[in-house]
Amino acid sequence: MKRLAILGSTGSIGVSTLEIVTEYPNHFRIVALTAGRNLALLEEQIVRFRPEVVAVPDQENAQRLKERIGAGGPRVLCGTEGLIECAAGSPVDMVVSAIVGAAGLEPTLAAIEAGRDVALANKETLVIAGELVMAAVARSGCRLFPVDSEHSAIFQSLEGHRKSDVRRLILTASGGPFRNWSLDDLQDVTPQDALAHPNWTMGRKITIDSATMMNKGLEVIEAHWLFDVPVDDIAVHIHPESIVHSMVEYVDGALIAQLGIPDMKTPIAYALTYPERLTLNLPALDLCRLSQLNFAVPNSQCFPCLGLAYDAIRRGGTTPAVLNAANELAVEAFLQEKIAFLDIPRIIGKVVAMHINTEASSLEPILAADMWARQTAQSVIHEIQGVSYA
Ligand code: NAD
Ligand code: MG
Numbered sequence: 001m002k003r004l005a006i007l008g009s010t011g012s013i014g015v016s017t018l019e020i021v022t023e024y025p026n027h028f029r030i031v032a033l034t035a036g037r038n039l040a041l042l043e044e045q046i047v048r049f050r051p052e053v054v055a056v057p058d059q060e061n062a063q064r065l066k067e068r069i070g071a072g073g074p075r076v077l078c079g080t081e082g083l084i085e086c087a088a089g090s091p092v093d094m095v096v097s098a099i100v101g102a103a104g105l106e107p108t109l110a111a112i113e114a115g116r117d118v119a120l121a122n123k124e125t126l127v128i129a130g131e132l133v134m135a136a137v138a139r140s141g142c143r144l145f146p147v148d149s150e151h152s153a154i155f156q157s158l159e160g161h162r163k164s165d166v167r168r169l170i171l172t173a174s175g176g177p178f179r180n181w182s183l184d185d186l187q188d189v190t191p192q193d194a195l196a197h198p199n200w201t202m203g204r205k206i207t208i209d210s211a212t213m214m215n216k217g218l219e220v221i222e223a224h225w226l227f228d229v230p231v232d233d234i235a236v237h238i239h240p241e242s243i244v245h246s247m248v249e250y251v252d253g254a255l256i257a258q259l260g261i262p263d264m265k266t267p268i269a270y271a272l273t274y275p276e277r278l279t280l281n282l283p284a285l286d287l288c289r290l291s292q293l294n295f296a297v298p299n300s301q302c303f304p305c306l307g308l309a310y311d312a313i314r315r316g317g318t319t320p321a322v323l324n325a326a327n328e329l330a331v332e333a334f335l336q337e338k339i340a341f342l343d344i345p346r347i348i349g350k351v352v353a354m355h356i357n358t359e360a361s362s363l364e365p366i367l368a369a370d371m372w373a374r375q376t377a378q379s380v381i382h383e384i385q386g387v388s389y390a
Contacts, residue, residue, distance in 0.1 A: 002272070005032035005086050005116075007107055008098035010041040012203045013121040013147065016264050017096050017272070018045065024278060032086035034099070034107075039065055046074060053090050055082030083107035088114035094272065097122040098147070100205050101328050102321075102370055105129055109363070112136045112144070119271035121147035123222045124328075128321040129366050130225030144226070145271035150219055151226055152267030153245035153258035158227070161250065169229055170247040170255075171219055172239035173298065174199050176211040179240060183302050189341035191334060199242040199262045208331045209305075212344050213298065217309020218327075221320055224313055231313045236306065238296040243285065261285050304345040308352065317357040318369035325373035326351035326380075333381045343384055351376045 004021070008014045014035075021028045030049040035042040035056055046054060046069055055077040056062050062078040069076075077085050080103075087095050087107035095111040096119045097104055104122030109129070111118050113136050120126070126133055137144050146152050150171045158166070177196050178186060194211040195204060202210070209215035216236050224231045245267075247257040260266050261283060269278045300307050305327070312323040330347040333339045339347070351373055358365045 001029055002027060002094055003029050003031045003092045004094055004096060004272075005034075005090055005092045005111075006030065006096045006098060007034045007083060007087060007104065008036070008096075008100065008122070009033040009045055010035040010038040011098055011100060012201065013098035013264060013268065014096070015041075017098065017119075017268050018049065020265060020269050020272065020278070020280075021049070023281070027273065027278075031092045032090045034083055034086050036099070036103075039068075043068055050074075053077060053086055055079075055086045080106055084110040087111040088116065092116060094119060096147075096268075096272075097125065100124070100203050102128055102325060105366075106363075109133060109136060112140055112142055115140045115142050117143045117145070119145050119147050119268070121268075123148055123218050124324055126222045126225045127218050127324045128370065129360065129363070130221065130320070131360055132363065132366065134225050134228075135361075145274055146222075146226060147264070147267050147271045148219060148222065149262070149264060149267045150246040151223060152270055154223060154227060154248055156258045156270070157246070157248040157256040161248070161256070163228075165250045165252075166229065166233075167249045167251050168233040168235055169223055169227065170235045170237055170249060171216060171223060172237050172242070172244050172246050172295075173213065173216040174210065174242045175238040175240055175296075175298075176213065178211055178302070179238065181302065183342075186302060186342055187340065191337065194334075194341060198240070200264075202264075204335060205328070205331055208334060208344075209327070212305045212331075212341070213303035214305035214309065214327050214331075214344075214348075216298070217306045217312075218324070220306075220309055221313045231310060236298055238298055239294065241290065241293055243290065243293055259285060259287075305348065308345060308348055312352060315357055316360070318360045318365055319352060319355060319357050321360065321366050321369045322352055322355045322373040323348060325370045326377040329374055329377035329381065339381060339384055347377055347380050347384065350380050 032053045033051045053075045062076045088110040094117045097108040098121040108125045242262040312319045326348040330344040
């Protein structure tokens with residue numbers, strides 16, 4: 001019986017994780033759950049999974065939740081402290097890190113420092129603080145299992161091989177809904193257009209990141225830290241079918257890949273039960289029914305976010321944290337229809353260019369850079385709005 005804490009239990013990854021738990025009640029016990037805004041769903045999950053402790057963002061929501069669940073329910077905590085307590089203070093064997101954005105960093109780091117194994121969906125944690133996080137993993141001896149499908153594919157393709165034989169990693173990318181659009185077409189993209197991902201159903205932020213290809217940029221940085229491979233040995237191939245989830249190229253030319261239908265339950269389950277595989281009730285991949293698998297080079301002119309991410313990790317230090325924070329603000333502003341789709345990379349580029357890079361070997365400069373980038377991105381967004389309404 002594996003005892004789990006799920007951070008971000010009401011999100012896309014959180015809900016899929018709980019579906020696996022429901023299918024395998026004898027394998028898992030839910031000890032802690034945390035949610036952002038969707039208290040109604042958290043309440044349902046509390047009734048169903050009977051956690052010992054839950055966390056919500058603030059005191060007001062904690063009070064509301066306590067009143068609704070009444071006596072005999074779980075302890076209700078709030079804020080970053082509450083998240084950290086769920087991740088590191090509760091008696092669990094594994095923490096599923098599935099909050100979106102920088103809010104996932106501190107609880108994930110706390111889980112690692114407390115020696116908990118982590119199933120990591122929150123890629124932003126490694127983007128912002130990869131050096132710090134991997135050093136904490138090495139110190140605490142915990143294990144970090146990738147949930148992101150590309151990284152799970154690489155993890156599986158590395159199994160049984162020697163790290164010294166790896167020539168490069170190849171991450172695949174669907175290319176998102178605008179794969180074949182011209183720069184001109186991209187001018188008038190709406191949030192609705194961008195939220196219609198062809199292959200995956202995911203949270204709003206990652207869906208926009210997929211449309212700009214920042215998601216792949218964040219994943220290059222994530223792969224660099226997870227697998228300790230230089231960023232220049234990590235390539236990205238556009239693969240519209242999302243069947244080959246990623247590949248490892250070895251020095252003798254062998255290419256080892258993991259294939260499957262695009263469903264996050266496969267990588268989530270593998271992270272939960274490694275090295276065991278659970279029987280999942282998913283349609284099998286029938287290669288004979290696929291007419292073809294395509295691969296292409298990304299279009300850097302239409303999708304500059306990918307290049308911005310490569311540049312940021314090459315600069316290192318606090319720059320990736322700044323890239324991430326500026327992206328979070330720009331994506332939110334786009335979703336609120338304050339800026340255009342093509343403003344997203346412009347804003348990130350401007351904020352990163354203004355940043356004075358510092359070392360990122362402790363949390364303090366990282367959090368300071370994150371806060372600076374949020375404030376700076378906000379001013380750049382205001383400037384852009386001023387221009388468009390002038
Ligand atoms: P989502 O938006 O569906 O869910 C996010 C969860 O985090 C929700 O439970 C939400 O309530 C909670 N949350 C949001 N902001 C919070 C805050 N400030 N404090 C506390 N909780 C907060 O997102 P998702 O699609 O499930 O993605 C979660 C993470 O997994 C992201 O980092 C994403 O990049 C990564 N990921 C997702 C997928 C996918 O298929 N959805 C695939 C690979 C990686
Ligand atoms: Mg992915």
